[in-house]
Amino acid sequence: MRKTFLFMDTVLNKVDAKGRVSLPADYRAIVKETGSEIVCYRSLSSPCIEGCLEDLLDKLATQMEDSLDFFSATQDDLTNLVFGDAKRYPFDSTGRVMLSEKLLKHAQITDSAVFVGKGRKFQIWNPENWEKEEKRIREQVLKVRPSLKEAGRES
Amino acid sequence: MRKTFLFMDTVLNKVDAKGRVSLPADYRAIVKETGSEIVCYRSLSSPCIEGCLEDLLDKLATQMEDSLDFFSATQDDLTNLVFGDAKRYPFDSTGRVMLSEKLLKHAQITDSAVFVGKGRKFQIWNPENWEKEEKRIREQVLKVRPSLKEAGRES
DNA sequence: TGGTATAACATGGGAAAACATGGGAATCAA
DNA sequence: TTGATTCCCATGTTTTCCCATGTTATACCA
Secondary structure, X not given: OOOOOOEOOEEEEEEOOOOEEEOOHHHHHHHHHHOOOEEEEEOOOOOOEEEEEHHHHHHHHHHHHHOHHHOOHXXXXXXXXXXXXXXXXXOOOOOEEEOOHHHHHHOXXXXXXXXXXXXXXXEEEOHHHHHHXXXXXXXXXXXXXXXXXXXXXXX | OOOOOOEXXXXXXXXXXXXXXXXXXXXXXXXXXXXXXXXXXXXXXXXXXXXXXXXXXXHHHHHHHHOOOOOOHHHHHHHHHHXXXXXXXXXXXXXXXXXXXXXXXXXXXXXXXXXXXXXOEEXXXXXXXXXXXXXXXXXXXXXXXXXXXXXXXXX
């Protein structure tokens, strides 16, 4: 049994006429080994689908209930939004999930989708949108951490 | 179980037609003994591949997970960049990994590659590029710390 | 010390398994 | 019945696994 569970890498897969997409094999392995389930919801900040293990949302719920006055009201609202939107997405024997119309529309996904690892979460993007977004992020990160541009011998 | 795990030394290996490279035996030993896995990604600052143990990234993911900041925007950008690019690279029974096109291209590696230890991380370079880089680093060090020029007898 | 036996390693190639993806049949709901 | 969803089979491709070989490094013995 492995010690760590991280959603990683960037994988481009097709979405067929029925709205099915192959979940990257690495992601499936994580689901099987944890015994948890994939949960997806519309990202609050970007035109993409966000996904994670149900375990993580459970952890979030626990954090909220354990520190009510600790959290801001907005954090509370955001959490509500996520839970209101989230839904389980099991995959079939060939490893595919069927994404809902709502999710696909929000992410502007039609015939192909890019899975982007985020550690404990992942995102699903329209390929062109992700290309732009990645570029934006790279520029943003270099702006915030200009040391990387130069020598960046350490990080 | 050993106490310390350091990627060290500089090793030149061939990259075959399938994109396979032997991971230096010392590195393999570290992976086995830690029970972790090799993870590689494009260096943010240099034209080379960077690698480390999955444990290291897992630590990062845990920090974010526990930061009570499920919806932070800056965190979002950083995690996308790091985890979106990283990927596990398990090695087969003969000790080889299969580097992706993306990584090889970024590091301009074609038929041979140099592994350079960096402690908790390591880098994989195109041999010519590494030669130049090493020279650059040595000169840089002497410029910053001229005292080394006198004393620094090396083998 | 020198020389040889032994083990570890890097590397090539081919066989087997895993994967993404298309399509059809069975199942269910409105 | 119509439309949607689930399940299963088929296929081409990629990736993984395993065997074979030559080379290098290490251990051992005289």
